[in-house]
Amino acid sequence: MTAIQSDNLTVKWTSGNLTVSSVSEFWERGVLSMSEGIEVIGTVQWELLLCQLACWVSCYFCIWKGVRSTGKVVYVTALFPYLMLAILMVRGVTLPGAWQGVVYYLYPDLSRLTDLQVWLDACTQVLFSYGLVGGTLITLGSYNKVKNNCYKDSLWLCLLNGCTSFVAGFAVFSVLGFMAEKQGLPVDKVVQSGAGLAFIAFPQAVAMMPLPQLWAVCFFIMLIMLGLDTLFAGLETITASVTDMFPKEMRRPWRREIFLIIFCLVFFLIQIIFTTQGGIYLFQLIDQYALNGAGVLVLCVIESVAVGWAFGAERMCDVVEGMTGQRPCLLFKLCWHYITPLIFMASFICMLLNYQPLTSSRGYVYPDWAYALGWTMACFTVVPVPIWAVVKIWTINGTLKERLLVLWYPAREPANSETNEDNLLNEPEMRTTSVSFHDTNYNENEMK
Template sequence: MTQKKDVQLEERGHWAGKAEYLLAVAGNVVGLGNVWRFPYLCYKNGGGAFLVPYLVFVVTCGVPLFLLETVMGQYTQEGAITTWHKLCPLGEGIGYAGQLILFYSCMCYIVILAWALLYLCFSFSAELPWANCDNAWNTENCVDITGNNKTFNWTEQSNSTSAAIEFWERRVLAISSGIEEVGSVRWEILLCLIAVWVACYFCVWKGVKSTGKVVYFTATFPYVMLLVLLVRGLTLPGARQGVLYYLYPEPAKLLQPQVWMEAVSQIFFSFSLGVGTLTVLGSYNPYNNNCNRDCLWLCVLNSCTSMVAGFAVFSMLGFMAHEQNVPIEVVAESGPGLAFIAYPQAVAMMPFPQLWAVCFFIMIILLGLDTQFVMMEVVMTSVTDLLPGLLRRPGGRRELLLLIYCLVCFSAGVLMVTEGGMYVFQIFDYYACNGTCLLFLAVFLSLAMGWVFGTDNLYDIAEDMTGVRPSPIFRVCWKYLTPIASLISFICSIIEYQPLTFNRWYVYPTWAYVLGWMISFSSVILIPGLALFRLVTGKGTLRERLLHLCTPADDLALTRKQKQKPEFQNLTGDTDGKHSVVTGNHQTAVEQLMVLHSL
């Protein structure tokens, strides 16, 4: 009867080729943060000097955790939750916490794509609507900087606003006075949100079979757009000034703890660490894939893309500062302010502005689309691997679950496309998906795998899969540098916490801050909460329960190569390397290796 059920389950699947895996990971880790976050952080935190803390954390946290998560997925061939069942059951809460953070991210991240799609539609207008002050939504304080007012003195007229800001706040968002005033739904953004959700659904609905094909376009075309914008930006007057502001080193900034904090946060955001994304994507690889080499090159690609994007962004901002005859700090923005105010304002001042606006927003949409549907695929894979008997049966049960998941996230997103939606969006973005949560996950991830599962076992399985033993520096990072750096950064992020504000003037009510902390706490509490629950509800003495939760599953305690040795097969009667060793459930992997070696 069991065999009959097994036959009815659909295959989990693999990437059709190496290129699909590389493009899927590249599309996920190279996202909006590379374009609108890294360049601003570099400029704000010492220019070229910012690369010092950035590279320090790349070496101590970024690359080691990138490889660690990939190894976990490729070895177990499981999702972000069930991989912990097999490697270190005590860390099961890490898997659940990561998926909850991804769930929150899916709800708010796609709203950015809806905004970008709306801007793309407006980019085909005969005249860009954010380029002048002759529209119904403009106020008497609006200033058209693309016409005769290019040299307008902003410092003397503090009440004045640009046409791009008024288009963003008054036309697109129609933003209310505060989070208490939700207002009506912005129907244009809602229609764009529906369109983006439909696109994401069909990118993911067949699992890696569809995701692997879509990334050939979504992961490569943004680089074409970025190259076009880079070349155009560097040929504009004032570009040199912008690039100098971007990279001019200020070593004194390195003495400020906040600079180091923002460097490590950027690493965790841009490398997609801690939430299980790399584990799931790696789980669709062949067992013998050389993940050591893949991870190194993908990390290099990510960092290089961030640097190149900085040249594209700041050459354009330098041009805008040159045209307005103002310091570049007046026009420099980060996040949505860059994508929907500063950059649109810059292209409005260029010849053929519609062309450059279309290129920019296509790049933004494709960069975000990659990240969005990969996050969806990660959650779906993790849940499917958790309930394979229910969701891998033929008949479209996975597709139905995906549809329900999209509808739930869409329903929450509707609140973010109201007149007060920007305030709700910021609450989720600042608290649910922030660096503090990711750092908390990283501390327990590195402790669970570096100390409980053990670096020796990690080295064994990495060598078994790739035929190459990882560099000794990874042993030091997995066991010492990564958990220490993550823990110190986590503590500093709590100490340096600054309450969320909007546009530097709007202070949220107390209940909004409480709600934000509750959302943030909802994910991190799963890690100690589930570990404690397993300890309390397990069988045997406390020591036996703890030992059981720290012991890998029997069928993964030894590497597959070792299981195929004749002496192991004679001991267990296992002739295909698939059955477990019979040395007891509570022996550690190291003890089992010693038993095998003694034979």
């Protein structure tokens, strides 16, 4: 490598036709100590391992007592990022060159709307942002009371999510505009999308600001809080599901705490491979295929069909009316029945047609076995659904047609019954929408 450009802000290096900033070099060679490829796992980076251990320990003690203690922690972990986002946005728009980035953000290139990949990226972002098909929204919603206004909560969730993304755009693109002016580059050439935006671009921008240490601390604390929030939701989803499946075993004293510590320990041990020199390649493979790939879209299709056709869009409207006293408008019914399944199906087909093999930012091409592993992980996100369907078909009585009809149409219960909540609480094997059902403080006598 030879130096080609240097100033008091950044240093750029070249290797062949590739130009790399000193910030990227520090991230890839210093922090991650990246190997040549996924074939070379290398050694464990002890700094990363200790950070991972600290994250799992922090998460465990934040959620080990149940959703009520988690709710108190979330007041900090959820609100603090908004405070930091506001501070960083105000700081960003006051930087020289920020207006260049804001203009680029507000006046996009409309010709890109003809690019199929743009729409697929938008679909992926929506799935991740709303936590669809992961069971998180269903689990957290099940802690509400039966008469909770889910109609209003859904609208507020969409509004808050969209506004957060819109405001965050000002914080990001104002900083990109500042970087573009300092480096003499167009805004779209400053950084690449992906993890580099958080761990390469913004630290590089922070280094150019006055009091860089202050802004760096604020930014990375915000990232930690966001990561913990995501981990809280995932762990609570798994814990609540296991508790609902085995209520008598899991509701005894200290069973939840023991289960969580075993679960956290197992996944900490599994994730040690991500702290190796080749761990970043495996992380990118999982992110591309298992978390944001075609498998997730297949689950979206299955879930939307289950809601709109098996449970029934009309019945869903009846349930919402029984809970809130307000019947959803026709648009909701059309979405549950037709629009949402068709959008997910079209997105799945387009993703397959537009498939591009994963490559790293430096042009590293994964070996064929790695792509096979990625598609295997994508399939494993879907495989439990048909396996569980076969198990349920096998374990109930009747002809095949009768079994399918029983499983396709769930048992009806009056959603507006005044005793519905009490009945559910008295039958722990049934799923409930009451906070009390998941409360680990209930003893066995209250369950009988």
